[in-house]
Amino acid sequence: xxxxxxxxxxxxxxxxxxxxxxxxxxxxxxxxxxxxxxxxxxxxxxxxxxxxxxxxxxxxxxxxxxxxxxxxxxxxxxxxxxxxxxxxxxxxxxxxxxxxxxxxxxxxxxxxxxxxxxxxxx
Amino acid sequence: xxxxxxxxxxxxxxxxxxxxxxxxxxxxxxxxxxxxxxxxxxxxxxxxxxxxxxxxxxxxxxxxxxxxxxxxxxxxxxxxxxxxxxxxxxxxxxxxxxxxxxxxxxxxxxxxxxxxxxxxxxxxxxxxxxxxxx
Numbered sequence: 001x002x003x004x005x006x007x008x009x010x011x012x013x014x015x016x017x018x019x020x021x022x023x024x025x026x027x028x029x030x031x032x033x034x035x036x037x038x039x040x041x042x043x044x045x046x047x048x049x050x051x052x053x054x055x056x057x058x059x060x061x062x063x064x065x066x067x068x069x070x071x072x073x074x075x076x077x078x079x080x081x082x083x084x085x086x087x088x089x090x091x092x093x094x095x096x097x098x099x100x101x102x103x104x105x106x107x108x109x110x111x112x113x114x115x116x117x118x119x120x121x122x
Numbered sequence: 123x124x125x126x127x128x129x130x131x132x133x134x135x136x137x138x139x140x141x142x143x144x145x146x147x148x149x150x151x152x153x154x155x156x157x158x159x160x161x162x163x164x165x166x167x168x169x170x171x172x173x174x175x176x177x178x179x180x181x182x183x184x185x186x187x188x189x190x191x192x193x194x195x196x197x198x199x200x201x202x203x204x205x206x207x208x209x210x211x212x213x214x215x216x217x218x219x220x221x222x223x224x225x226x227x228x229x230x231x232x233x234x235x236x237x238x239x240x241x242x243x244x245x246x247x248x249x250x251x252x253x254x255x256x
Contacts, residue, residue: 066225070213071130071184112130112211113180116171 056093060102068101070108076115080106084118124158126219127187127194131201131210132180135167142181145204149185149197156196158189175208186215 059078060068070076079087079094079102086106089099109115133142146162153160165182174180187193194212201207 064229066222067218108211108213110171113132113170113172113174113209 058093058095058098060098061095068098068105070105070112070114072105073109073114076102076106076109080115082120084116084120124189125191125214126216128213128215129185129187129194129197129201129210130213131183131185131207132170132174133183133206134175134208135177135179135181137181137206141206142183145206146183146185149200152196152200153187153189153193156189156193158187158193160188161186177208180208 059065065075068075079092081087086103089096094102106115110117133145142164146164150160150162163184163186165184167179168182170178170180185197187197198210198212201210
């Protein structure tokens with residue numbers, strides 16, 4: 001399960017990991033994918049990936065922020081992409097109950113013009 | 123049945139202070155007349171995240187009400203009628219404050235137990251030793 005949740009910096013690192021096993025002769029791009037070494041834990045070890053995937057934790061749980069309020073624009077803006085979209089949980093690591101409150105607060109903030117519906121705030 | 127609400131509204135940036143104060147005081151008096159209590163907080167001029175009624179800025183006012191739902195209905199009606207108000211939102215807050223109070227109580231109780239018996243409570247705060255920043 002933990003293998004699925006990639007850190008924001010993961011995609012470039014994953015690409016580096018795939019190109020690593022050059023010893024395999026056929027299909028270098030699909031090389032490490034071929035054998036499928038049963039299950040998650042075997043995969044990264046065989047690929048010889050060196051990057052460390054930090055386990056993500058919910059910011060709200062760690063800092064004990066319980067009140068997720070639509071008025072706190074600074075806080076909410078951290079979880080809104082540049083396009084104005086709400087950043088998904090798998091990227092930020094926010095836990096489900098907090099993401100629920102967060103998305104609600106962001107939507108309320110959008111309604112009162114504290115956050116943009118799309119694009120950056122002018 | 124008293125509940126607590128927050129009504130946040132935005133007025134045009136070119137509205138004079140005295141007009142704004144007059145508007146707020148009429149709103150407050152209408153709330154107290156209908157059997158509630160009101161507090162207001164003027165945030166001042168702020169940039170809007172998007173254009174509203176062709177304005178890029180607005181004066182934000184936060185209006186906190188305690189009382190039955192009819193009070194909110196009256197305030198919203200008044201806001202809708204007032205032309206200087208370009209946007210408003212009503213949020214019910216009593217359930218959230220109740221939830222927060224409950225959490226706070228639990229935390230305080232836990233703190234007290236840890237003070238009384240420090241030995242068993244020590245592993246609680248430091249379960250995640252790694253520096254965690256998202």
